[in-house]
Amino acid sequence: MDKPFAITLDVGSSLANKTGSWRAQRPLYVDRLPPCNNACPAGENIQHWLYHAESGDYEAAWRALVVDNPLPAIMGRVCYHPCEGACNRGQLDAAVGINSVERFLGDEALHRGWKFDPPAPSSGKKVLVVGAGPSGLSAAYHLRRMGHAVKIVEAGPMAGGMMRFGIPKYRLPRDVLDGEVARIVDLGVELELGRKVSDIHKAMQAEGCTAAFLAVGAHIAKRAYIPAGEAARMLDAVSVLRGMEGDDKPMLGRRVVVYGGGNTALDVARTAKRLGATESIIVYRRTREKMPAHDFEVEEALQEGVLIKWLSTIKNMGDEGTLTVEKMELDDKGFPQPTGEIETLAADSLVLALGQDVDLSLLENVPGLEIKGGVVQVGANMMTGFPGLFAGGDMVPSERTVTVAVGHGKKAARHIDAWLRGTAYVAPPKHEIAAFDKLNAWYYADAPKTVRPMLDLARRTSTFDEVVSGLNETNALFEARRCLSCGNCFECDNCYGVCPDNSVIKLGPGKRFEFNYDYCKGCGICVSECPCGAIMMVPETN
Amino acid sequence: MNRHEKLMELPTQRQPVKFYQTGTFTVGNRLLPENLRSVQADIGRTNSLNSGHRACQGCGEALGARYAIDAAMRATDNQLVAVNATGCLEVFSTPYPETSWQIPWIHSLFGNAAAVASGVAAAQRVRGRPHVRVVAQGGDGGTTDIGFGCLSGMFERNDDVLYICYDNEAYMNTGVQRSSATPPGARTATTPALGREPGNVSGTGKNVPLIAMAHRIPYVATASVANLHDLELKVTTAMEFHGARYIHIHVPCPLGWGSLPADTIRIARLAVESGLFPLFEARDGHVSARTPIRRKVAVDEYLKLQKRFAHLFASPAGRERIALIQATADRNIEEFGLLEDEATRG
Ligand SMILES: Cc1cc2nc3c(=O)[nH]c(=O)nc-3n(C[C@H](O)[C@H](O)[C@H](O)COP(=O)(O)OP(=O)(O)OC[C@H]3O[C@@H](n4cnc5c(N)ncnc54)[C@H](O)[C@@H]3O)c2cc1C
Ligand SMILES: Cc1ncc(C[n+]2csc(CCOP(=O)(O)OP(=O)(O)O)c2C)c(N)n1
Numbered sequence: 021m022d023k024p025f026a027i028t029l030d031v032g033s034s035l036a037n038k039t040g041s042w043r044a045q046r047p048l049y050v051d052r053l054p055p056c057n058n059a060c061p062a063g064e065n066i067q068h069w070l071y072h073a074e075s076g077d078y079e080a081a082w083r084a085l086v087v088d089n090p091l092p093a094i095m096g097r098v099c100y101h102p103c104e105g106a107c108n109r110g111q112l113d114a115a116v117g118i119n120s121v122e123r124f125l126g127d128e129a130l131h132r133g134w135k136f137d138p139p140a141p142s143s144g145k146k147v148l149v150v151g152a153g154p155s156g157l158s159a160a161y162h163l164r165r166m167g168h169a170v171k172i173v174e175a176g177p178m179a180g181g182m183m184r185f186g187i188p189k190y191r192l193p194r195d196v197l198d199g200e201v202a203r204i205v206d207l208g209v210e211l212e213l214g215r216k217v218s219d220i221h222k223a224m225q226a227e228g229c230t231a232a233f234l235a236v237g238a239h240i241a242k243r244a245y246i247p248a249g250e251a252a253r254m255l256d257a258v259s260v261l262r263g264m265e266g267d268d269k270p271m272l273g274r275r276v277v278v279y280g281g282g283n284t285a286l287d288v289a290r291t292a293k294r295l296g297a298t299e300s301i302i303v304y305r306r307t308r309e310k311m312p313a314h315d316f317e318v319e320e321a322l323q324e325g326v327l328i329k330w331l332s333t334i335k336n337m338g339d340e341g342t343l344t345v346e347k348m349e350l351d352d353k354g355f356p357q358p359t360g361e362i363e364t365l366a367a368d369s370l371v372l373a374l375g376q377d378v379d380l381s382l383l384e385n386v387p388g389l390e391i392k393g394g395v396v397q398v399g400a401n402m403m404t405g406f407p408g409l410f411a412g413g414d415m416v417p418s419e420r421t422v423t424v425a426v427g428h429g430k431k432a433a434r435h436i437d438a439w440l441r442g443t444a445y446v447a448p449p450k451h452e453i454a455a456f457d458k459l460n461a462w463y464y465a466d467a468p469k470t471v472r473p474m475l476d477l478a479r480r481t482s483t484f485d486e487v488v489s490g491l492n493e494t495n496a497l498f499e500a501r502r503c504l505s506c507g508n509c510f511e512c513d514n515c516y517g518v519c520p521d522n523s524v525i526k527l528g529p530g531k532r533f534e535f536n537y538d539y540c541k542g543c544g545i546c547v548s549e550c551p552c553g554a555i556m557m558v559p560e561t562n
Numbered sequence: 563m564n565r566h567e568k569l570m571e572l573p574t575q576r577q578p579v580k581f582y583q584t585g586t587f588t589v590g591n592r593l594l595p596e597n598l599r600s601v602q603a604d605i606g607r608t609n610s611l612n613s614g615h616r617a618c619q620g621c622g623e624a625l626g627a628r629y630a631i632d633a634a635m636r637a638t639d640n641q642l643v644a645v646n647a648t649g650c651l652e653v654f655s656t657p658y659p660e661t662s663w664q665i666p667w668i669h670s671l672f673g674n675a676a677a678v679a680s681g682v683a684a685a686q687r688v689r690g691r692p693h694v695r696v697v698a699q700g701g702d703g704g705t706t707d708i709g710f711g712c713l714s715g716m717f718e719r720n721d722d723v724l725y726i727c728y729d730n731e732a733y734m735n736t737g738v739q740r741s742s743a744t745p746p747g748a749r750t751a752t753t754p755a756l757g758r759e760p761g762n763v764s765g766t767g768k769n770v771p772l773i774a775m776a777h778r779i780p781y782v783a784t785a786s787v788a789n790l791h792d793l794e795l796k797v798t799t800a801m802e803f804h805g806a807r808y809i810h811i812h813v814p815c816p817l818g819w820g821s822l823p824a825d826t827i828r829i830a831r832l833a834v835e836s837g838l839f840p841l842f843e844a845r846d847g848h849v850s851a852r853t854p855i856r857r858k859v860a861v862d863e864y865l866k867l868q869k870r871f872a873h874l875f876a877s878p879a880g881r882e883r884i885a886l887i888q889a890t891a892d893r894n895i896e897e898f899g900l901l902e903d904e905a906t907r908g
């Protein structure tokens with residue numbers, strides 16, 4: 021025995037003592053669903069692409085983004101970003117400027133000429149898409165990436181749908197639209213312009229397709245009966261905005277009245293201002309709170325000098341350009357009721373912006389369809405009552421936004437792909453939402469939201485230059501780094517650091533962590549101190 | 563990179579150089595350069611106190627000891643010897659013949675750690691190995707009560723030892739008896755929640771960091787397991803000095819405080835944020851820096867998570883004592899300037 025005085029045993033390590041046996045509950049790494057992702061109508065994995073943007077790898081961020089949505093530069097301009105409304109950071113200071121980072125990535129991709137990953141090997145199947153609006157483009161893109169041949173037939177002279185013939189240039193410059201459409205076509209999507217599909221069955225037969233995706237939008241302007249003299253100039257918003265795309269701009273005169281309360285009414289009124297109207301007045305029968313248009317758009321229009329007459333309806337329009345307007349008041353149920361109080365308004369033209377209906381003529385011979393409220397009903401798989409015929413966007417029940425349309429296109433593509441293979445697409449189960457109470461906000465440094473600079477007002481009302489400009493690389497990086505990474509590990513090392521028992525194994529960059537259950541006593545400090553709520557405790561079963 | 567350069571780079575709340583979202587407060591951050599991350603973020607950290615130790619679930623002392631000794635190991639290029647007083651840290655880590663320590667480590671008695679450490683330092687000097695540095699460590703009982711004579715002697719002789727006290731505010735290893743570091747109002751086995759003034763009495767106790775400063779030793783600091791970056795910086799700074807140094811670390815004890823194991827760091831954070839446990843540094847007997855409070859909270863937030871204070875919430879008299887505790891916190895904030903933005907470290 022070669023041991024010092026009074027020593028009888030060899031030195032042993034405490035590793036022999038497996039303290040994991042003390043545990044009554046165990047920590048588990050989880051991925052919770054960030055509220056932004058949950059709110060995105062296009063199903064973008066926002067937290068995930070922000071994660072790449074945070075490290076300055078914008079191309080990886082863009083690639084992660086376009087897995088779900090092929091139109092980031094457009095999204096970054098026209099999306100109403102419900103993600104930001106849901107963002108947990110909003111409860112800390114201000115929501116992450118998701119939309120502006122998205123636009124930065126989209127612009128960066130156009131600028132640098134990034135191309136989509138090539139499609140999967142050919143499936144030998146072909147799908148017909150009717151309509152090259154956002155919904156049709158999205159479906160075509162996803163189907164093509166899955167390896168199917170895709171042909172889009174579009175009635176108009178150019179692709180884009182309402183993104184081109186509705187949304188004004190000052191909100192969506194056309195080179196951005198053209199760039200993102202071209203990239204989809206470059207994937208090998210066939211696009212035939214200037215052909216209106218009048219019979220869907222015939223078109224499918226002619227193209228040799230067993231499945232088709234319909235996305236014809238809603239383009240027929242709704243009318244209201246307004247008695248008017250012979251010479252009165254009454255137009256509808258959709259034709260006015262469509263006219264903006266041609267060489268002869270619509271003649272609206274110096275005093276323009278727009279009737280309606282949606283975003284379209286605002287776009288027309290703001291367009292009229294830019295065309296030289298001295299007065300551009302919106303007449304709306306309810307109050308600002310009840311207006312369907314988004315508040316930021318109302319605000320921008322008011323800043324540009326658009327006037328809004330709340331609680332008013334138009335009774336008739338005389339030859340000399342006078343409008344008779346009646347004051348309304350809201351009843352207890354919030355419905356506008358006439359007051360009998362009349363005033364007159366001078367107007368060179370009246371533009372009706374009262375919404376749009378769907379042109380369903382191409383579906384006349386299709387059996388099994390259900391049409392309700394003027395729109396085509398679809399199942400959870402986006403299929404209409406006729407097998408193989410799928411539909412999405414404005415022509416089905418929806419909120420009628422570009423983003424919803426894109427989301428429909430993606431969802432339909434997944435189901436069409438499964439349908440073509442004779443199976444059914446089953447969406448993976450949704451993770452639990454990473455609500456604010458799952459976070460430990462202590463760890464996040466304070467950082468105000470970067471506000472996108474607004475074009476100087478004067479310039480804005482006289483030109484069709486883009487109103488909101490983008491972020492540069494520095495503030496895009498800053499903005500991306502404001503993301504809390506809700507519910508998803510971002511390798512902050514907290515769990516690895518705070519465990520009193522060294523029971524967290526750090527696996528190295530990009531590989532996250534693992535628990536060493538041999539020693540983990542189940543104290544739960546890692547769960548309490550995880551900033552982003554990516555660990556949970558579960559009871560031990562044995 | 564020396565410590566001052568490091569400070570200029572570190573995105574602390576005082577010097578927001580670059581925005582990293584987290585990294586100032588979290589242990590690590592994948593976006594931070596490697597050399598700016600904490601020692602604890604290092605995949606190759608010493609793990610001085612290894613797994614398999616017998617500390618309770620969520621032990622703040624085990625955590626604090628690993629934080630401090632790992633940082634000291636890095637600061638000394640692993641040339642470190644630790645001397646341990648009797649107490650939980652010693653008992654849970656070394657049931658003969660097992661040990662959790664992955665560094666040279668010695669235990670002698672409850673009250674003599676400072677003296678033994680002075681001896682070890684002298685021995686290293688005599689053997690011509692002055693680069694081997696010495697840390698002594700013990701609980702609050704071993705430091706502020708029974709070991710206090712040896713500690714004061716070590717200070718007074720300016721022996722080349724860093725003494726670290728892990729303050730869990732009572733004699734935990736023997737069953738939660740009151741020490742001179744037990745706070746007013748706290749229930750312990752020897753200060754039960756009974757009688758006119760339940761729990762520990764108010765108006766006594768002793769503040770060993772301030773007493774250490776009175777010895778005019780080169781470096782004194784307080785630290786908390788709730789602020790890892792601050793703690794590591796202080797240990798690292800301490801190792802830049804020779805002579806007697808003292809660091810007093812606040813370490814919650816779930817068993818003795820009647821708190822949830824998962825709340826250990828949260829409670830330590832509330833002690834700092836309420837002002838009850840001020841974080842500061844002192845050079846040569848003068849306060850040279852304090853760590854500002856980030857989001858001030860009332861002492862209630864801290865007290866109510868601990869059963870040892872539960873009786874204070876149950877009676878009007880208890881409420882009055884909470885008001886006294888609040889007054890102590892407010893006085894700390896005032897005296898140390900804990901809410902001043904300009905609070906800087908020297
Ligand atoms: C003025 C205005 C502003 C808007 N602003 C926004 C906004 O800022 N943000 C937002 O999210 N949403 C906005 N919207 C709504 C958005 O534009 C629509 O919800 C979206 O474009 C609908 O997409 P879709 O693909 O379903 O249809 P559409 O975009 O309408 O595209 C349908 C396409 O199908 C083609 N088509 C129709 N019939 C046939 C046929 N029989 N054969 C072949 N092709 C056919 C059409 O020519 C068209 O190109 C706005 C709408 C308007 C009118
Ligand atoms: C001279 C002597 N008296 C009493 C004890 C019994 N004893 C062992 S540990 C301990 C309490 C230690 O308290 P503290 O120093 O605060 O450390 P903690 O266990 O709380 O970490 C006591 C009283 C002893 N070991 N030696």
Ligand code: SF4
Nearest residue numbers: 056107108503504506
């Ligand atoms: S903080 Fe990031 S992950 Fe969380 S909701 Fe906002 S954008 Fe999404």
Ligand SMILES: [Mg+2]
Nearest residue numbers: 701702732734
């Ligand atoms: Mg103690």
